[in-house]
Amino acid sequence: xxxxxxxxxxxxxxxxxxxxxxxxxxEEPPTPHAPRPAQIMPARKVFISNGGEDQWLDFDxxxxxxxxxxxxxxxxxxxxxYELVSSPSAADVVFQIRLGYRDGGMQLRLRxxxxxxxxxxxxxxxxxxxxxxxxxxxxxxxEAMNALMESTKKLVAGSP
Numbered sequence: 001x002x003x004x005x006x007x008x009x010x011x012x013x014x015x016x017x018x019x020x021x022x023x024x025x026x027e028e029p030p031t032p033h034a035p036r037p038a039q040i041m042p043a044r045k046v047f048i049s050n051g052g053e054d055q056w057l058d059f060d061x062x063x064x065x066x067x068x069x070x071x072x073x074x075x076x077x078x079x080x081x082y083e084l085v086s087s088p089s090a091a092d093v094v095f096q097i098r099l100g101y102r103d104g105g106m107q108l109r110l111r112x113x114x115x116x117x118x119x120x121x122x123x124x125x126x127x128x129x130x131x132x133x134x135x136x137x138x139x140x141x142x143e144a145m146n147a148l149m150e151s152t153k154k155l156v157a158g159s160p
Contacts, residue, residue, distance in 0.1 A: 037121040039114055041158055043092035046082040047115065048073050051098030068099040068108070068141075075149050081156065088115040099141075105130040106141060108148050124151050 050069040064070070076095070077084060085091050094113040099106060106128040112121045128144030131137035 036155070036158065037112075037114075039093055040112060040121055041156060044083060045085045045091045046076070047085050047088040047091035047094045048076060049088070049094050049096040049113075051096040051109070051111065053099035054101050068145075069097055071141075071145055072097040072110075072148075075145060079149070079153070081153075091115050093121065102127065106137070106144065108141075108144050110148060110152065122155065124148060124155065126151065 048069070050066060053065060053068045072095075073084070076082065088094050092115075094115050096111040096113060098109045098111075100109065101107065108126040108128065110124040110126075112123070113119065114121055126144045126148040128140040131140050
């Protein structure tokens with residue numbers, strides 16, 4: 001009987017305290033966003049670097065190992081936000097694109113670097129679903145590239 005009374009008392013204390021904790025937590029100010037590196041948003045000239053890619057279509061002997069680089073370059077050119085330059089020394093920032101494997105699927109990784117210090121200023125990752133067929137793998141890569149471009153646009157615009 002004593003144990004039952006202790007359990008009931010514990011339950012009542014907990015039930016009374018829980019709303020207080022949730023109220024206190026709700027009143028905490030949101031964590032502020034850290035500033036973006038100063039070079040990213042005002043950049044006008046970009047050099048696009050080919051960070052390489054793992055062979056993602058092992059069963060396709062005609063696979064172009066520059067596919068990811070070429071697609072990203074074309075998407076950046078279509079966007080028209082930047083002047084694409086042919087030398088890192090002429091660029092405000094370097095965008096390095098790479099395709100690799102991760103968790104059974106493909107992963108696009110965009111690293112934004114300072115061309116003078118070679119410091120990585122920002123990294124964006126975009127996973128793509130794995131596939132067993134060339135056509136599906138290409139469709140998944142296209143979807144991931146579109147999502148990566150959207151993330152890049154948000155970053156450059158200063159959106160969280």
